[in-house]
Amino acid sequence: MSTEATQPTASKAAAAAPNAKQSKKSKKQESQFLLKTPKGTKDWADKDMVLREEIFGTLSSLFKKHGGVTIDTPVFELREILTGKYGEDSKLIYNLEDQGGELTSLRYDLTVPFARFVACNSISAIKRYHIAKVYRRDQPAMTKGRMREFYQCDFDMAGNYDVMVPDSEILVILCEGLTSLGVSDFKVKLNHRKILDGIFQACGVKDEDVRKISSAVDKLDKSPWEAVKKEMTVEKGQTEEVADKIGEFVKVSGSIRETLKFLTSSELLKTNESAQKGIEEMAVLADYAEAFGISNFLSFDLSLARGLDYYTGLIYEAVTAASAPPKNADELKAKAKKDSEEDASEYVGVGSIAAGGRYDNLVGMFSNGKSIPCVGISFGVERIFSIIKARAAKEWESLSASQTDVYVMAFGGGPDWTGFLPQRMTVAKQLWQAGISAEYVYKAKANPRKQFDAAEKSGAKLAVILGKEEYPEGKLRVKKLGQGDDSNEGELVEAKDIVSVVQEQLAAYNGGDADVLTRLVKNL
């Protein structure tokens, strides 16, 4: 591998960037490529792809286990479909150029396209999952994993069902999903929009201020109460008294039943219809969580607010110790002016690795008000990816990107040595036909060292060797690789039996060789 070819170009162009106008005019500059992906995007390759596919595969299987089906919507939507769905974050939407015809924009999330799909096809009930990329013209922060192109992994249930029944199953899926990915040190924070709205009303917040006070409360996971209170009073015009009343509520968290006990004993909420409705629903959820045996993961936390406007009922967010942000004054200061950007990354708030909630009115926005209630969960797959990769650093080293089982080689020499290339091809073909992955060096003649090096690089477990004298006598040599014992000459077998011999040896090998994700997460 050499890097001379590309690096000079890239760095030259980068150096010229401050004087963009001049560099644009320069003939020399024009003939060279700035060899990179667009800002905020990246190539995925190598072992990263293997792990990513394992994560997607694990979650897809989980969704199917719960009766989920998958859909695939276009990467761009008619612009008006996205308009008015994301509040001030609409400025982050990527537009396609007007080249004649319709105005379109890249999707910003998978939820709005899902709602459009449900309305478009007049679907009354569906459990769908969708794993795909979404696009946000945000300020990228690669090190923190905030990209302009990134994956979302969503499971949503649309349909008219009894209260909290699909919601509780979504929580099961959340817990099963994280556990199956080896992340078991997580907590799911729950809250209910009706309760939260009720609290704000009861504490004296005007209806039109509820959403902005809600968004202030949402910052309690990364800011201390004093900062949030200041935002409510100084920036958002609430009185000291109102803020303090709110403070009494949003400090409360515990098991569903504990927080319910606090809420039902509150004099302030007794006459608030919205809060009472939410309390009723949370009591139902407590029963279902127990039936599912997931109560130990759940924390009913009155400070959880979630950024998006469209939630109407239960909301939740899973956090792990690894993903929780430090409540550190310096960091907070540095982050302060970025706060509005942080809010934009709706799919996982800082510290959260999965989040979602109930949104009963979104589909109605596309179908003349005919609502289809929905509830969903979005896994922060890129963040989960980083956690697994970081925790499994040691196992990661031993991982190979390719999944080659057998390397077919030829050993020989002398002036009459042909290299057995067509013969290697024939043997490889036999293996392929039996479903066995096999490679060989693409040279007519190759020396043993080069063939072993290539085999090692491919991660192959076995070598099948065509010896100059042995092969014409109908024999092949099968040798285990990666045993650190090159002197071991392997086993001589009949060429006609090669497929069954290889299958047998691979079966023995694979017995001790769990799949990639299992290997990576076993020690998490």
Add this chain to the structure above:
Amino acid sequence: MSTEATQPTASKAAAAAPNAKQSKKSKKQESQFLLKTPKGTKDWADKDMVLREEIFGTLSSLFKKHGGVTIDTPVFELREILTGKYGEDSKLIYNLEDQGGELTSLRYDLTVPFARFVACNSISAIKRYHIAKVYRRDQPAMTKGRMREFYQCDFDMAGNYDVMVPDSEILVILCEGLTSLGVSDFKVKLNHRKILDGIFQACGVKDEDVRKISSAVDKLDKSPWEAVKKEMTVEKGQTEEVADKIGEFVKVSGSIRETLKFLTSSELLKTNESAQKGIEEMAVLADYAEAFGISNFLSFDLSLARGLDYYTGLIYEAVTAASAPPKNADELKAKAKKDSEEDASEYVGVGSIAAGGRYDNLVGMFSNGKSIPCVGISFGVERIFSIIKARAAKEWESLSASQTDVYVMAFGGGPDWTGFLPQRMTVAKQLWQAGISAEYVYKAKANPRKQFDAAEKSGAKLAVILGKEEYPEGKLRVKKLGQGDDSNEGELVEAKDIVSVVQEQLAAYNGGDADVLTRLVKNL
């Protein structure tokens, strides 16, 4: 399901379209959505997704079997990366709006991003596959499967290897790929750019005219010789004599060895260096094709030219009877003015279901001329999808989009009947934990008929039933579904054994139940 909600909106907007200006101004119109996907795009859902995932999975496994690794590049690239790669088809590239920052465009194919990736990372050798969507602002023809957003499925090998070694393996992959998808009535047409160029030179075509004459010859699969000859002479300025000489060559096809025999006996080509080099390489390929046992699929067809400029060696295209276009005068006439558009759909020409070739200079365009030779194949997965779906129409009916195995139900009644919802949840959770897919009706109480209907819709194979009297005694009923025998009461089992009983019954069931693709393609 109801359609009232959306249809009126869509049809009203469509009716208003001829008078677009007025409708734009209309307040009423503005508040309504034109509920559809952008022109030339579609939603994928339901059973289509199941089949599509099977196809992608089958091809991914095949690529891995040959040592392939996958990559994922951004959906948009810096615009200058795409500039100058697609000739006159560049007008079909989708640009993103200039919202400040870099100018970017949606990818037009997967080959240029691959070459950019190889150059960017200074990779000297890789076998990569990539299954992803590409974008072309073409005139969509949905019925013919020409979309503006569509999938490509590419496998490419980059690296310096001995002549025709990776090329021949690509042909194996092509044959194995189509066969494994149940398409076995195909033929792979081969040709070599060096031979084709040599023929044109030897027949008297000037160097600067070679590419446009090549593109005329490329139409021979859908136009008669007379039409192509006319294009060469009338439109493209060749003499009658030159065209007739070319005609003698491009009529020739047969096995590799047959066509080689014709070529080596040609006096005209004897002194043409380019042709002789190509002939030499094709002779090597003949040997390798025999070693791989794929010769019977191959046809060395001197009329194959392929549209793209960047090919430098072997080119190929697989056609099936089903995908071949009728050489019908009326159809040809209707198609005539669309011809330039047809050429644009490079990834599969009309009639072809997979195609590719060697392109040794593309990576060099990104790395100051440091070339990495490449050879690749692109499967026309959307066309293959249509063929399988059309041929397997009968099996298709019996397919279910969801993969639910078990439906958990509760039977009971009377004033004290609770509906056993939390109990159904607990049973479902046990099944999920054992990896079994299970659903239940999301209602506190549901009557048996509704539960059976939901089970049938889900495609579940077994019902696990909580009886009002039986369940409190620690018993569950397990009943096979889809047997057309509702009176069969199933088997009463101990509740504590439910997981093992279900696993046993599903294993027996699955024994006779091959995977989706196998079922669909078994009769193709």
